[in-house]
Amino acid sequence: xxxxxxxxxxxxxxxxxxxxxxxxxxxxQDIGHPSFGAFVRTQHEPGSETEVIGLIYAISIDDDPLVRxxxxxxxxxxxxxxxxxxxxxxxxxxxVVNIGxxxxxxxxxxxxxxxxxxxDPVQLCDDACIQQFTERFDFLxxxxxxxxxxxxxxxxxxxxxxASARPPEQRYDFLVAAGRQLAGLLAHDLPRLxxxxxxxxxx
Amino acid sequence: MTLEFEKVVPQxxxxxxxxxxxxxxxxxxxxxxxxxxxxxxDLDAIHARIQLARDRDAGFRGAAPLHEPVNRAxxxxxxxxxxxxxxxxxxxxxxxxxxxALYYLTNVGVFVYHHGLDELPEQLTExxxxxxxxxxxxxxxxxxxxxxxxxxxxxxxxxxxxxETWNRRxxxxxxxxxxxxxxxxxxxxxxxxxxxLQDDYLAAMVHLHDAHVALQQTSGHSxxxxxxxxxxxxxxxxxxxxxxxxxxxxxxAAALETNGPLEGLIDQWLMFRLLRPGERSALFVQQSPQNxxxxxxxxxxxxxxxxxxxxxxxxxxxxxxxxxxxxxxDPARVDEVHALLMAQCExxxxxxxxxxxxxxxxxxxxxxxxxxxxLIEIELRRNTQTVELSEKLExxxxxxxxxxxxxxxxx
Numbered sequence: 001x002x003x004x005x006x007x008x009x010x011x012x013x014x015x016x017x018x019x020x021x022x023x024x025x026x027x028x029q030d031i032g033h034p035s036f037g038a039f040v041r042t043q044h045e046p047g048s049e050t051e052v053i054g055l056i057y058a059i060s061i062d063d064d065p066l067v068r069x070x071x072x073x074x075x076x077x078x079x080x081x082x083x084x085x086x087x088x089x090x091x092x093x094x095x096v097v098n099i100g101x102x103x104x105x106x107x108x109x110x111x112x113x114x115x116x117x118x119x120d121p122v123q124l125c126d127d128a129c130i131q132q133f134t135e136r137f138d139f140l141x142x143x144x145x146x147x148x149x150x151x152x153x154x155x156x157x158x159x160x161x162x163a164s165a166r167p168p169e170q171r172y173d174f175l176v177a178a179g180r181q182l183a184g185l186l187a188h189d190l191p192r193l194x195x196x197x198x199x200x201x202x203x
Numbered sequence: 204m205t206l207e208f209e210k211v212v213p214q215x216x217x218x219x220x221x222x223x224x225x226x227x228x229x230x231x232x233x234x235x236x237x238x239x240x241x242x243x244x245d246l247d248a249i250h251a252r253i254q255l256a257r258d259r260d261a262g263f264r265g266a267a268p269l270h271e272p273v274n275r276a277x278x279x280x281x282x283x284x285x286x287x288x289x290x291x292x293x294x295x296x297x298x299x300x301x302x303x304a305l306y307y308l309t310n311v312g313v314f315v316y317h318h319g320l321d322e323l324p325e326q327l328t329e330x331x332x333x334x335x336x337x338x339x340x341x342x343x344x345x346x347x348x349x350x351x352x353x354x355x356x357x358x359x360x361x362x363x364x365x366x367e368t369w370n371r372r373x374x375x376x377x378x379x380x381x382x383x384x385x386x387x388x389x390x391x392x393x394x395x396x397x398x399x400l401q402d403d404y405l406a407a408m409v410h411l412h413d414a415h416v417a418l419q420q421t422s423g424h425s426x427x428x429x430x431x432x433x434x435x436x437x438x439x440x441x442x443x444x445x446x447x448x449x450x451x452x453x454x455x456a457a458a459l460e461t462n463g464p465l466e467g468l469i470d471q472w473l474m475f476r477l478l479r480p481g482e483r484s485a486l487f488v489q490q491s492p493q494n495x496x497x498x499x500x501x502x503x504x505x506x507x508x509x510x511x512x513x514x515x516x517x518x519x520x521x522x523x524x525x526x527x528x529x530x531x532x533d534p535a536r537v538d539e540v541h542a543l544l545m546a547q548c549e550x551x552x553x554x555x556x557x558x559x560x561x562x563x564x565x566x567x568x569x570x571x572x573x574x575x576x577x578l579i580e581i582e583l584r585r586n587t588q589t590v591e592l593s594e595k596l597e598x599x600x601x602x603x604x605x606x607x608x609x610x611x612x613x614x
Contacts, residue, residue, distance in 0.1 A: 072552055073551055076550070078321035079322060080550060082323045083316075083323065086323055087324060088563075
């Protein structure tokens with residue numbers, strides 16, 4: 001796993017992208033770090049002033065005929081499993097929805113001016129970046145309006161990630177403030193709001 | 204113009220009826236062949252009959268039993284605790300006279316699996332790009348045929364397999380080198396340097412034998428070599444059954460041109476009756492001038508084979524396993540080959556895992572071919588060469604809607 005200057009792991013490289021989101025690829029043995037709802041960022045090029053910020057909403061591993069055959073034969077051992085995972089480089093696809101960008105140190109909760117490019121490295125955001133990005137909650141509107149994504153679960157997972165990026169004494173207040181923002185956004189849809197609040201309810 | 208299915212469908216229906224009718228007559232003849240096969244219990248009588256055919260130069264191309272009774276099955280033995288299995292396969296890009304440059308490429312993949320260990324299997328590929336006039340043209344200046352590329356690839360496959368087996372002779376455990384396809388190698392007249400290629404192939408066999416001898420001397424283990432033929436359509440045993448059905452006076456070249464009333468039957472008919480999953484047939488030697496040439500190189504190099512049912516109780520599947528005599532004449536080595544192949548096939552349902560992976564390593568996919576062509580085009584332009592595709596290729600690109608970089612869309 002590559003390490004960058006911020007010590008956050010590179011979880012993959014961009015396969016395809018649009019302003020709405022992107023998909024990055026990685027090898028199957030490298031999926032220890034990314035998780036659902038995690039904040040990630042990409043840079044167009046080293047030293048670029050614009051960083052696209054996104055949330056992981058899906059991690060998928062495609063099958064292939066050989067894997068199907070192995071499962072059918074039901075006679076796998078450690079060597080074949082290692083061969084499949086380490087030699088065959090079974091690609092893992094990580095889907096990300098864009099929720100904003102950071103340009104010249106300023107946070108924008110809006111779609112980025114242009115998507116990342118193929119092979120741009122994708123990195124998990126560190127705690128400082130997450131705190132900076134989630135000082136306001138405007139990005140939640142983008143998340144809740146995203147189609148083809150489990151929006152409530154994604155918003156909840158992102159908020160829990162953002163809470164855990166803060167010192168323990170700030171987490172409760174952060175989640176309460178997030179709940180208030182959600183109440184405003186989902187005032188017209190109480191069942192959805194209720195579900196979301198249950199998901200982020202502090203322990 | 205696309206294929207007009209309304210014209211093809213009636214033909215497909217006729218084809219289905221014809222094949223069904225043929226299978227009925229084949230099954231009747233298969234029953235006759237099975238009855239005759241079961242009666243082949245006298246090895247001396249079989250060898251005497253084959254010798255008679257040889258004496259009369261009758262051109263018998265069937266199977267001769269090595270030393271085991273032919274009408275019985277041999278059960279699956281236990282595999283060795285540890286072994287290393289090497290499998291090689293190859294693929295190629297044929298020369299294309301319509302492309303930007305004339306070249307061909309062969310790619311050999313080798314997969315190394317350590318049986319009984321949790322070690323990560325090894326894999327390697329060896330691509331060779333051939334572009335010189337000497338390699339691309341025959342002595343008449345014509346571009347070499349696809350058969351010539353296949354022959355060169357086959358030789359390279361066995362050379363790489365021999366080298367990798369030799370390099371592992373110090374492992375101190377049994378080795379099994381698997382080549383995809385038959386071990387008997389010969390080339391047609393359209394292949395330049397055919398004699399040289401056959402010599403090179405035999406030299407690789409000698410190299411494999413050397414690895415075996417070295418392993419035997421250092422650890423007492425064997426390095427066995429086999430050629431694996433999946434779903435064989437051979438009729439060597441049927442030919443033997445037919446030969447044994449003749450009276451001595453009938454054993455003549457004219458009678459042996461075909462398998463007489465058994466013509467059209469393949470050995471699979473008999474083997475599916477004889478072998479349950481996991482069982483192998485007796486060892487046979489294929490009678491052919493090519494095999495005689497191998498035998499002339501040394502008795503250890505004559506090619507012997509057995510059939511193996513690698514299927515399941517509800518779905519039989521046959522393979523022909525060829526091996527040099529240095530393997531076949533030692534029952535312990537034959538057992539080792541038999542058991543290891545079954546262990547390999549079980550991993551993939553009914554085909555050796557190592558060969559599947561070697562094939563996957565070797566194969567050059569069409570997208571990779573396109574990328575290679577693009578790389579060559581770029582390199583030609585960098586060297587200030589004019590790049591011209593033929594009109595035929597350009598027309599194909601237009602018809603098939605080939606897209607360039609930046610135009611590809613994901614489904």
